[in-house]
Amino acid sequence: MPTHLILLAAGAGTRMLSERAKVLHEIAGAPIFAHALTSAAHLDGKRIIVTGHDGEAVRKAAHVLDERLICVDQTRQLGTAHAVTMAAGALQDAGGDTVMLYGDTPFIRPETLDAMRDARAAGADIVFLGFEAADPARYGRMVADGDTLLKIVEWKDASAPERAIT
Numbered sequence: 001m002p003t004h005l006i007l008l009a010a011g012a013g014t015r016m017l018s019e020r021a022k023v024l025h026e027i028a029g030a031p032i033f034a035h036a037l038t039s040a041a042h043l044d045g046k047r048i049i050v051t052g053h054d055g056e057a058v059r060k061a062a063h064v065l066d067e068r069l070i071c072v073d074q075t076r077q078l079g080t081a082h083a084v085t086m087a088a089g090a091l092q093d094a095g096g097d098t099v100m101l102y103g104d105t106p107f108i109r110p111e112t113l114d115a116m117r118d119a120r121a122a123g124a125d126i127v128f129l130g131f132e133a134a135d136p137a138r139y140g141r142m143v144a145d146g147d148t149l150l151k152i153v154e155w156k157d158a159s160a161p162e163r164a165i166t
Contacts, residue, residue, distance in 0.1 A: 002045030010052025035106030
């Protein structure tokens with residue numbers, strides 16, 4: 001059963017105070033999103049990148065890095081769920097599972113993706129990856145009851161108890 005990739009790379013990165021798409025800024029000599037692609041190189045399904053801000057430049061860089069990438073444009077950035085919805089058409093009737101990665105989160109290890117696939121194969125309906133932030137600042141929160149994910153809430157929408165989750 002194939003495992004597909006959706007790489008979200010549409011954001012402007014306004015906090016970076018740059019005209020360039022945030023995924024095009026370099027870490028260790030490569031665009032930020034290249035590191036996420038490398039982590040997911042072993043996935044055997046379709047590879048989709050959702051572009052938006054500075055989309056033409058992101059698409060060009062994407063095809064240099066991986067000519068198998070299917071580019072989907074998110075003309076209006078309306079959030080993560082909307083971006084994934086934009087990519088869904090490219091996976092219609094594809095079968096298998098899908099891993100969604102953020103293009104601006106470069107250091108997910110391939111072994112972590114494998115552990116997530118193993119959890120899915122063991123019967124999980126859906127698998128989320130989270131982390132405990134040293135400075136949780138304005139990150140969204142995964143609200144859980146034990147091993148059961150109840151919801152994901154953006155910081156701006158979170159209640160005081162939800163904001164206390166790190």
